Amino acid sequence: MSDRAGLDFPRPLTTVDVVIFAIKSDALQVLLVQRPDTESEPFPGAWALPGGFVDIAGDRDLEACAVRKLKDKTGVVSPYLEQLGSWGSAARDPRGWSATHAYFALLGEHAAGGALAADAQWFTIGGEKVKPKLAFDHAEILQAAIQRLRAKVEYTSLPAYLMPPEFTLPELQRSFEIVLGRPLEKSAFRTRMLTADLIEPIAKMRKGPNRPAQLYRLKKAKAPVFFARTFNPPE
Amino acid sequence: MSDRAGLDFPRPLTTVDVVIFAIKSDALQVLLVQRPDTESEPFPGAWALPGGFVDIAGDRDLEACAVRKLKDKTGVVSPYLEQLGSWGSAARDPRGWSATHAYFALLGEHAAGGALAADAQWFTIGGEKVKPKLAFDHAEILQAAIQRLRAKVEYTSLPAYLMPPEFTLPELQRSFEIVLGRPLEKSAFRTRMLTADLIEPIAKMRKGPNRPAQLYRLKKAKAPVFFARTFNPPE
DNA sequence: CATGCTTAGTTGTACAGTCCAACTAACTTA
DNA sequence: TAAGTTAGTTGGACTGTACAACTAAGCATG
Numbered sequence: 001m002s003d004r005a006g007l008d009f010p011r012p013l014t015t016v017d018v019v020i021f022a023i024k025s026d027a028l029q030v031l032l033v034q035r036p037d038t039e040s041e042p043f044p045g046a047w048a049l050p051g052g053f054v055d056i057a058g059d060r061d062l063e064a065c066a067v068r069k070l071k072d073k074t075g076v077v078s079p080y081l082e083q084l085g086s087w088g089s090a091a092r093d094p095r096g097w098s099a100t101h102a103y104f105a106l107l108g109e110h111a112a113g114g115a116l117a118a119d120a121q122w123f124t125i126g127g128e129k130v131k132p133k134l135a136f137d138h139a140e141i142l143q144a145a146i147q148r149l150r151a152k153v154e155y156t157s158l159p160a161y162l163m164p165p166e167f168t169l170p171e172l173q174r175s176f177e178i179v180l181g182r183p184l185e186k187s188a189f190r191t192r193m194l195t196a197d198l199i200e201p202i203a204k205m206r207k208g209p210n211r212p213a214q215l216y217r218l219k220k221a222k223a224p225v226f227f228a229r230t231f232n233p234p235e
Numbered sequence: 236m237s238d239r240a241g242l243d244f245p246r247p248l249t250t251v252d253v254v255i256f257a258i259k260s261d262a263l264q265v266l267l268v269q270r271p272d273t274e275s276e277p278f279p280g281a282w283a284l285p286g287g288f289v290d291i292a293g294d295r296d297l298e299a300c301a302v303r304k305l306k307d308k309t310g311v312v313s314p315y316l317e318q319l320g321s322w323g324s325a326a327r328d329p330r331g332w333s334a335t336h337a338y339f340a341l342l343g344e345h346a347a348g349g350a351l352a353a354d355a356q357w358f359t360i361g362g363e364k365v366k367p368k369l370a371f372d373h374a375e376i377l378q379a380a381i382q383r384l385r386a387k388v389e390y391t392s393l394p395a396y397l398m399p400p401e402f403t404l405p406e407l408q409r410s411f412e413i414v415l416g417r418p419l420e421k422s423a424f425r426t427r428m429l430t431a432d433l434i435e436p437i438a439k440m441r442k443g444p445n446r447p448a449q450l451y452r453l454k455k456a457k458a459p460v461f462f463a464r465t466f467n468p469p470e
Numbered sequence: 471c472a473t474g475c476t477t478a479g480t481t482g483t484a485c486a487g488t489c490c491a492a493c494t495a496a497c498t499t500a
Numbered sequence: 501t502a503a504g505t506t507a508g509t510t511g512g513a514c515t516g517t518a519c520a521a522c523t524a525a526g527c528a529t530g
Binding site: 430 | 486487488489495497498
């Protein structure tokens with residue numbers, strides 16, 4: 001049945017979905033969109049990850065489709081976009097066998113504060129899920145994205161993409177802690193960040209109610225940094 | 236154009252491809268299949284990764300499709316199968332917009348020594364490629380798989396899946412070195428393997444021309460072990 | 471003004487695990 | 501027996517994480 005000489009066989013429905021993360025209100029949040037509330041649609045009115053069908057006439061490749069769908073809902077281009085994985089089966093969509101190519105994106109604080117499409121909204125992540133029940137297998141995809149992000153935060157600089165353009169080291173540490181859901185040891189964190197080729201100080205301090213803090217910014221065109229060792233796991 | 240109310244729009248061709256690794260002749264090898272030598276097929280007679288179209292009537296999900304295609308060519312089920320990623324674009328296949336969901340598999344020495352389908356053959360990997368020019372974008376997929384495998388070998392126990400049922404520690408170390416393409420430090424390697432919950436000694440020694448070596452086997456139903464730290468990078 | 475509190479930044483020490491050199495153990499060959 | 505080889509072990513140096521304790525720099529209060 002596979003590798004048919006002709007191409008006249010049924011093909012899976014093919015979509016791209018994007019898990020878009022940001023830190024808002026001191027919490028990790030994800031962008032969801034509300035599906036149309038019409039009876040002819042699967043999961044009417046339910047919340048889902050942004051995404052939809054691949055347009056083979058307009059999308060050059062999968063990543064271009066992901067970039068398009070992200071921009072449709074947020075109006076911006078993400079500083080970090082990574083392919084998460086794909087899900088495909090007979091069971092995911094009542095309309096028939098379907099597959100999705102999932103990506104996850106990290107939005108900086110300023111980008112995440114902008115206007116959204118009318119059907120889009122930020123939701124706070126609790127554990128490995130959100131409050132609303134999600135359409136399709138999107139809860140599973142969201143969980144996979146959260147697990148992937150958290151695993152990579154243990155040994156990379158990924159949360160730097162969630163920061164505003166200028167930030168202090170304690171603020172950066174806080175972003176790691178929010179994603180991971182646990183405190184990190186300050187001196188090890190500082191050593192890690194200051195010895196990596198990642199950030200540079202700017203000639204400005206953050207004034208607050210206590211001691212002023214040095215402001216930093218990401219170095220130009222910065223790819224994520226990989227560290228040789230993870231933070232120690234929580235007990 | 237996306238999220239169309241109806242489903243009467245063109246869909247991408249959808250395939251699953253599997254990068255199957257094994258160690259044979261003291262080298263990392265990958266299984267390739269030769270495409271049909273007919274003019275009506277794209278890349279006639281060229282070597283390609285095992286795979287092909289998703290059969291939406293017979294394949295429950297993407298992974299089932301991958302397992303089927305691996306078994307078609309090798310006759311066995313792999314002890315380790317991991318999703319690698321997906322590639323989809325207008326440019327990969329002259330027949331039209333297509334997407335593939337790629338997996339990589341690790342075959343133990345015994346499984347890799349068995350009979351193959353008539354069109355399949357093992358090829359030695361040099362650097363991040365093989366000698367033959369591959370069909371479609373399979374050279375790119377193979378490169379991604381090799382990079383993924385090597386990156387994960389720095390901090391996991393993955394090469395254990397490439398071993399025969401019984402092995403010595405120096406043999407296990409050799410498998411890591413073959414995949415990584417560089418020597419590893421013996422005492423650190425032994426500490427790593429013996430303190431992980433991965434292998435157990437059996438009541439048998441390997442007799443050879445020098446000192447006898449203790450034989451080990453993988454502990455039952457063993458998921459890969461993750462280590463907190465990578466081996467030090469080569470200079 | 472002094473004191474206490476808070477957060478920013480720093481420092482010395484302990485620890486786990488990687489690397490290296492050197493060693494002992496167990497075999498084979500000349 | 502000596503030399504060579506591989507298997508297995510050990511002490512010390514190194515890296516970077518965690519911890520406790522400290523100094524620095526502000527603010528509020530009495």
